[in-house]
Amino acid sequence: MTLNIVRNILDLRKETAGWRAEGLTYAVVPTMGALHQGHITLVKEGLKHADRVLTTIFVNPKQFAAHEDLGRYPRTEAADVAMLAEAGAHLVFAPAPEDIYPPGFATSVVMAGPAKVGLEDKYRPQFFDGVATVVAKLFTQSGADFAMFGEKDYQQLMVVTRMARDLDLPIKVIGVPTxxxxxxxxxxxxxxxxxxxEHHQAAGLHQRLVNAARKINAGQKPSRATAAARRSLALLGFKVDYVAARNAETLALPKSPDEPLRLLAAAWLGTTRLIDNIAV
Incomplete structure (x- = not known):
């Protein structure tokens, strides 16, 4: 199947207006490309909720700091489109930066709440405002009924969900397991x-989160379990940014032993920064 690619907002809205005229629902899967099976799972989950799936491919410059990997971030559009076609996606929106941020662009979505909890925001302070701005634009540009986001970027999922709710955007954000x-x-x-x-070593990040969750479920204090995970990761060769136990809904520090918890971690292995999280 040939998958249609649109490059500007006018063409995107022509396509989605056609779906609306047919009475079809549709989901949007925002990505930065370099797709893998995690992204394909989002497409397939979107097909369970909606009649059509639109995937966006856009490496968003506003969520990268000057020292980060914007220039070398993988760009594999042809391979991405082939994967999406095989997965059953119906449309790709792949705009240029100037289409998303035209000359004179002067508006940003500034987030608090789950975007200001001392996790990713501590190490990437520009990140969530950049994410919220581009995702708000993609939601309004697409007019989709559903948006699919992976739980791997759990804080991002909470931020996007909060943003859509606070701005009364008529879209349901759905988290999909990692x-x-x-x-x-x-x-x-x-x-x-x-x-x-490093690829072999990298599995240690998830393993230490699993071990910490097991200890917490056995009655150990979250602070003690996460401290042990940080020490163990350092011994494995990771440079740890954080391993933290947070309220699974707000990402605030836990105050009660009865509240739902999420363990979140970020650590460097060589020059690569990895993030992960699991439910407790």
Missing amino acids: VREESGLALSSRNAYLSKT
Whole structure:
């Protein structure tokens, strides 16, 4: 099947207006390309909720700091489109930066709440405002009924959900469980940066989260379990940014032993930064 690619908002809205005229619902899967099976799972989940699936491919410059990997972020559009066609997607929106941020662009979505909890925001302070701005635009440009986001980027999922709710955007954000390799390593476009040895080591991040969750469920204090996970990761060769137990809904520090918890972690292996999370 040939998958149609549109490059500007006018053409995108012509396509989606046709779906609306037929009475069809549709889901949007926002991506930055360099697709893997985790993204394909989002497409397939979208097909369970809607009649059509639109996938966006856009490497968003506003969520990268000057020292980050915007220039070398993998760009594999032809392979991405082939994967999407095989998965059953119906349309790809792949705009240029100037189509999303035209000359004179002067508006940003500034997030608090789950975007300001001392996790990713501590190490990437520009990140969630950049994400919220582009996702708000993609939601309004597409007019989709559903938006599919992976739980691997859990704080991002909470931020996007809060943003859509606060701005009364008529779209339902759906979180999809993380897709993992057999070793437990969460699939990520940035895994391509890992050397063969690092790739083998990287599974230790998920394993330490599983161990910490097991300890918490057995009655150990979350702070003690996460501290042990940080020490263990350091011994494995990781440079740890954080391993934290947070309220699964707000990402605030837990105050009660009865509240639902999420363990979240970010750590460097060589020059590659990995993130992961699991429910407790």
